[in-house]
Amino acid sequence: MGPQHPSTHGVLRMVLKMDGERVVDCDPVVGYLHRSIEKMAENRTFTQVIPVTDRLDYCTSMTSNYVYVLAVEKLADLTPPPRAEYIRVIMTELNRIASHLLWYGTFCLEIGATTPFLYSFRDREKVLDLFESACGARLLYNYIRIGGVSQDINQKFLDRMIEFLDYWEPIIPEYEQLLDENPIFYNRTVGVGTVPLAMCRNYGVSGPNVRAAGVAEDVRRDDPFAVYKELEFDIPVEKESDVFARYRVRMRELRESARILRQCYEKIPTGAFGLPLNYRFKVPPGETYVHIESPRGDIGCYLASSGGDMPWRCKFRTPSFVHIQLFKKLLEGVLIPDIMAICASFDIVLPETDR
């Protein structure tokens, strides 16, 4: 199956050995989107790498920007002003909403329901409009910069954000209505693609996928970065760890993101939005690792500097890379339609896997 197939979210190839409709053996083959982002990062100045990280995961460019920038800041020992921290949190949470909406739409497509896709994209469009007003880009933002963000946001942006949330929060139940009480959807998702917790651990599953297995694990809580310490939010947890549980976790996360955004609106301080930095500033030699919570899970950046103005080594630990490995085990013995349901439920993004 693949690399060109309507439901692989990019170009994933899966070598499937079939017995009629049943999968006997599955070997996921990645690398079709390998753009050697890590090699490119070694040949750019620290600032120039940021647009490259946009291309890591086009659904949540903000988080990939963010994790890289955090790594540089940790290595260079910079502390961004508090306003910048809040802006970053706002942007990542908005991006989480956009990404989950994208996931919701495509997930429904995979299991054969076309209409929810259009609904979620209608609202995702509004989030993208917000991004556009903040940084001029709709998909690849290049917004979070070392020491701050590229441009300040104004009160109008914040008001529009709240306006959006007021409009959108009552719509979340609408998304759920389309699927939750639908017998076909139940039969397709409940008990399908169950990943036991031990298997999650062994494979290093993170993010919503491990939260669906019954543990409240979230980098935002366990290893708080930026201002997440000051914000109140719950970590949605489901026990069953099947496709349905993963769907429920993401739907509930949408609400939590909205809650975080509302708090940010209240708390955001005034002040500078970034540090004045030289374009080719140098970072002292050293190595460091930071990780944050992306909509897909635990995204990390291992950054090594040799004292120059370019990274010596920049490795991204991406959640999709980890989750795709699961398929080999998980797809054994399932039916063809379940392949799509399971693959989609993990929210894999191929450019992030291949880098």
Added chain:
Amino acid sequence: MTPGEFAAHLGEQYSEHKFSLDELNEECVLLPLEIVPQCFEFLRDDDATQMDYFDFSTCVDRPPDRLDLVYSMYSTVHKHRAQFKVILDRHNAAVPSVSHLWENANWNEREIYDLYGVFFPGHKDLRRLMMPDDWEGHPLRKDYAHPNLVVRPD
């Protein structure tokens, strides 16, 4: 547990070896190459460490002869995290595989094999991951040359 305590704890277990922190990265413990799989098995199973979550492993190329292999691990029980580093010989890089301890190490090692040319004896399925099977060279090495690749002057 802080990385320093990890080093001390490992030192107690394997008293004949020396464990120190990496001078480049204060969260990183240097491991001797000879006992890599045993160390990781100990780290995973010992009650005080319980590193059950294999984050990633990667390489940092340091020509002319050094190649650092970095492992990052996390314990979901104790909520502590550390990196471990093994220094390899760049011209003859090989390190025993840990993919039997954590499944996640499987693809990480394949990727390193692909992009850095490090061998992992004991790995079940050591094939190239990102590059085509017939690719020559290991692209992430600093001395990798390709007509399409222009290295910028520093």
Added chain:
Amino acid sequence: MPEWVQFSAGKHFQDLIAHLSGRSVPEILVMPIMLAVILGFICGSSLILIWAERKVAARIQNRVGPMMTGPRKLAEFSMWTGGLLQTAADAIKLLVKELIIPSKTDPVPFIAAPVLIVTVCVTAFVVIPFGPALSVSDLNIGVVHVVSISSLTVLSIVMAGWSSNSKYSLLGGLRSAAQMLSYEIPLIFALLGPILLAGGLSMQKMVLAQREYGCWFFLPSLLGFLIYYVASIAEVNRPPFDIPEAESELVAGYVSEYSGMMFAMFFLAEFANMFLVCSVAATVFLGGWLVPFMAVPEQMTPGYIALGTLVFFAKTSFLVFIMMWIRWTFPRVRPDHLMNLGWKYLFPLSLLNLLICAGVAVLKDVYKLNGWGVSLASLGALVFVLLLLQVVRVPRPTAFLEKV
């Protein structure tokens, strides 16, 4: 049975030609012309249906659908009048496209499959009574004709799947074979109830029997109507039962390798089939061309024929609309669940429906009950049996809702 029912459109036409030419014409010469008329009708109605489907889908999905192709003034008027010529443009595009026959295919069945599927459609339409005395040929085995002919589509789909020599096509073809086999049976059994009530197989007779009863057959055999409707969605491979072409799984199933006009023929057949099953449902269960609250005149008038035809199309379009609505609302059913539903629930329930219908037929013949009496009695029987099932706890599809 009134005299005029004996006349079909074919007969009218035959008489007309005989009248014009002054000598009688054998039926065999008239039939091809009538078939051509049907073909034209199918093409025309499919064009409209495809456009309508896109508009319905657009409305459901918060869009406006095709707007640019067609009279501009109409598009400015409302979304429902825009893009009228879109399907015509698409059809022309497909017509002029190159027919690609992939090198690894088996060319004979590959080309024969789309031809067969359209032929089957056209043939099945022969007996549909579009209005009083307006079927091409009112065969006395009308219902059997429709069912048996339309089940030939599976042959075409399997041929397409097999000859394409592609894994997706093959899986699609085989899935379709399994699906059609298991849904043909409840479909026929659901139709048996009305056949029993009408006491005959002719389509026109079916309509007249509903006049005689004073109630449309969907009341006495409500269960049968629902089963027929569900099974017919599966029969024409419409979502949520579109597993043979499941876009996200099998790319496009058996049509993956087709292009140009051959693809268009499959597409055409899909919509024509949808129209066909809905018109059968309208005829058998919803009174066909019978105008509600209006007695059928003893002597057929052109006015009533026109009105009846209109009513028939209204009923059919309503059913078609429901099918579209279902399509754009539900996720796809998994093949094994589909088989479960067909064999474990629909099939036994259709037998139950047959039982109720038999009872109703007895009531009518022996006790001379009519109209509301018949429908109340049958609904009562249905409720009673369902309650009985509840009491004896026969496994029902409750597994669906256990998590709600």
